[in-house]
Amino acid sequence: MKNRLKVLRAERDWTQADLADRLQVSRQTINAIEKGKFDPSLPLAFRAARLFGMAIEEIFQDEP
């Protein structure tokens, strides 16, 4: 699954740790999601969407 977390985070000048704090996960989890190594659950994807004020599909895209 592709995602725009890194770009959205950079636009706000947040570190991985900042985003991790805001989403209540570890920094390692943010790193794994950004690299596409770990797909977040639906609740976590909703939390990210709420945090950035966007729809889930604007942040996460399915990768065939």
Added chain:
Amino acid sequence: MSRQQTSSNDWAATITKSTVRLGYWTAAWVATLAVATFGPTFIWQSRAASSIAILVNLAVGVGMILAHKRHLKSLDEMHQKIQLEAMGLSMGVGLIAGLAWSTADMANVIPFDAEIGALVILMALAYMAGIFAGYRRYR
């Protein structure tokens, strides 16, 4: 301090608290196991005392399991997945190797008794290998 910051600090504090609590329960379980194991040799010669020591060990073991459950629930989803995969590997290795180990003993393939301690060590090593592999995979 913002509400978001307070919340994230609470989350981190909960993980630290559950980890420390699990450490205390594990240490207590090991201590009660040692007392139950070595008590009959070095402290008492009573069967009743041994029974009590074993019951205390079982009760503390239940506490340790509950502390472990709370600890797992406090982790985020990726760390829960790493733990789940490591525990699955440990259980699989324990089941397969344990039965093979026991069968080898019964068939007199090995020249010594199949001690459960060896199985516990193998399961612990499999668990640690699973944790290591999980952290490497998601690095």
